[in-house]
Amino acid sequence: MAEADDFGAELTEFRNRVAELRATRALPGGIRTANLDAALFELQYVSDVLWPRYEQLAASARRAAGPADQREQQVLRAVFQRLPLPVLLLDRDGVVSRLNFAASQLFGLRAGYAAGRSITASLAHEERAAFRGQVAAVARHEGSRSLSVELMRGIAGGDQGPVRLWVTLTAVRPPGHRRTSVLAVCQPAGGPGHIGSADEPEAPPRPGPDPGEVSSHVALMDLLDDMAATLLDEGNAPDSPLLRAARLLHGRFADWVLADRAAPGGGPLRRVAVLAPDEGPGAEHAAAIAARDPAEAPLIGEAARAGGQALRVRPEDPYALGEAEDGVPLLALTEASSLLCVPLALPSGAVLGVLTLLRVGGRPAFELAEASAAERMSRHVALALRAS
Structure with a gap:
C-alpha cells in the first residue's frame, strides 16, 4: 500500500x-x-x-x-459446468460467450461450435427479435427479467411438438471482461415436448461404434448410386436432369428442394422447380416461393457467383433465401432448421444452376458428410445438364 x-x-x-x-x-x-x-x-x-x-x-x-x-x-x-439447469453467458447481441454442459445438451451444440454464434438461431423465427431486445435491455442495466421462448422445431423435443422454455436474464460482469454480459438460465415451461427433469434417468452411453453412423454412410452410398442411375437413364425420364435430380432428393434427402437453372450463355438464374413437403409446416407456401426470383436470394446468388457450397445449421439470417411479396422471409415460411445450397458447377468453373435443400422439424441437420455427397451429386447433375 x-x-x-x-x-x-x-x-x-x-x-x-x-x-x-x-x-x-x-x-x-x-x-x-x-x-x-x-x-x-x-x-x-x-x-x-x-x-x-x-x-x-x-x-x-x-x-x-x-x-x-x-x-x-x-x-x-x-x-x-455442473449446474443441472442450462446456463449460458451472452453478450448484448445474444452471442454465446460460454455455455455449460446442460445447455449444450439442450440446444444440441458443442461448446466450441456455439462460442461466437448467436443463440437466437436456435429459437423460432417469431421469438428472435423479442429475445434480442430483452437481452440488450438487461445488458444496459435495465434490470433482470424472464420471458418464455419457443425453440426451433427439431431441437430438444424431436417430433413431440414445440418446446417452450422460461429464460431468466440477469446482468453480470465476469472477471477480465470489459463489458457487461448477460447470464441466461433456462427452465422447462412444460407442455408437449418439455425437457426431461433432472429426476429422469440418463441413458447409458453406448459402447463401440455407432450403428447410426454406419447406416447413414450406407444410405449416402445408395443415394449416390441412385443419382447416377437417374441421370444416365434418360429413356424412362425425359425431363431435364435437374428436375430428375430434384425429385430424387425430395423427401429422401431433403424436405424442401429448390431448383434454379441459369439461362444459356451464363444468364441470370430462373426458378424451375419447388418441391415442398406433402404436409406440415410451410407446405402451403410452395407457390409463393416458386414465384420469387432467385436473384433476390443472397445465399443463392452468392453460390452462383462464387461457385461455393453453403451449409447453414439453424440459419441466423431469415432473409438468406429472399422474401415473399408481403415481406415475410422465405426461410421463415419453410421453418427450415438447416439448409444446403449447392451450385451446379462444371470442371471449368461455370455454374449452370443451384440446388437449395432444406430440412425441417425433427429431422437431423445436414452434416459435413452429407454436404460432401451433395457436392459430388451436383457435379454429376452439371455434367448431365451440359450433355443435354
Missing part, C-alpha cells in the same frame, strides 16, 4: 511539472531551449522510472492475489 501511495505522489508531481511546461508556451518568446530540455528530461523520467515502477506494482498485485483468484475461478468454472 505504501509503494502505491509513493507512486501516486510521484505521478502527481510529474503531472504538475508537465502543466508548468505547457504554460511556458504562452510566454513571450515562445518555447525556449531550456524548456525543451526540461520536457525531454520529463519524458526520460517516465520511461526510466515511472513505467518500471508501475510494472513492479502490477506484478506484485498479481502475485499477491493470483493463486487465490485462480483457485476461486476454477471452482466457479466447475460449478458453472
